[in-house]
Amino acid sequence: MLQSIQHFIQKGMQSVSPCLLCSIDRQQHHSLCNDCWEQLPWFKQVVDRHEHSISCAFHYDFPIDRIIQSYKYEQQLHYQNLLAQSLLSLRLARVQAIVPMPISVERLKDRGYNQMLLVAHMMAKQLRIPVWQPVIRQVQHAQKGLSRLERLENIEQQFIIDPTEKRRFRKVLIIDDVVTTGSSIHALSTLLHQLHCTQVYAACIAAAQP
Ligand SMILES: [Zn+2]
Structure with a gap:
């Protein structure tokens, strides 16, 4: 009863x-x-980066670029529903858990939230599956001035398996905001395979040029 009232109020507010x-x-x-919905820079295609096929909802163009930036850095959290729904509008494989791209404790302290964790919770609720965070991210060093290989190594070293997380899933979906080179998805996916995931899918809100 309470839920249906809440739903009704929410619908009313939206309209x-x-x-x-x-x-x-x-x-x-x-x-x-x-x-505005129709004029978003819809892409809804798969891009291949680092031997991973990543489903992307949008091109990283106006106004999605601004929306992601303000959602991420300016606490414009009211965009989270739009971002979650854009990912849910993709043809996603059936999975057992959603893995949001982790951010380091330092970034979390600065920002106050992991933007993709919030989106993951929204998606998980609709898909009725859990959010899973078996990998943690250490200090994120600046990538500027590094060669391509150094960048890759730098990113791979950032990710470590969280020994306190005991749950295991086989088919999972990684979600992230913007994919450029795909190296962070590659690094995260490598560890998920080490945790015995057999199928690791990835979806991003927007695809930028690498
Ligand atoms: Zn409008």
């Missing part, structure tokens, strides 16, 4: 709240109006 992008029309699609 009267203005679109998050244009502030003119009312929200119809996950916080956006019809026009």
Whole structure:
């Protein structure tokens, strides 16, 4: 009963709240109006990076680039529903758990939240599967001035298996915000295979040029 009332209130709010992008029309699609939703830089294709096929919802273009930036760095958390729904609109394989791209404790302290963990929780709720974080990320050093190989090594060293996480899943979905070279997905995926995952899928909100 309480849930249906909450649902009703939420629906009601959506229909009267203005679109998050244009502030003119009312929200119809996950916080956006019809026009703004349709005009997003939809991509909905798979990109191949580091021998991984990564499903991507958008091109990393306006206004998705701004949305991701403000969601990530300016606490504009009201975009999380839009971002979660964009990933859910992809043809995703059936998996047993969602693995959000981890961020280091330092970044977490600075930012106050892991933006992809929030999106993962929203997706997990709808898909009725757990969020799984068996890998932790150590200090993220700046990548500037490093060669391609040094960057790869640098990223791989950042990820370590969390010995306190005892749950195991075989088929999982990694989610991240922007894929560029795909090296962090590659590093995370390598450790997931070490944890006996047999199928590791990946989906990103937006694909940028490598
Ligand atoms: Zn709009």
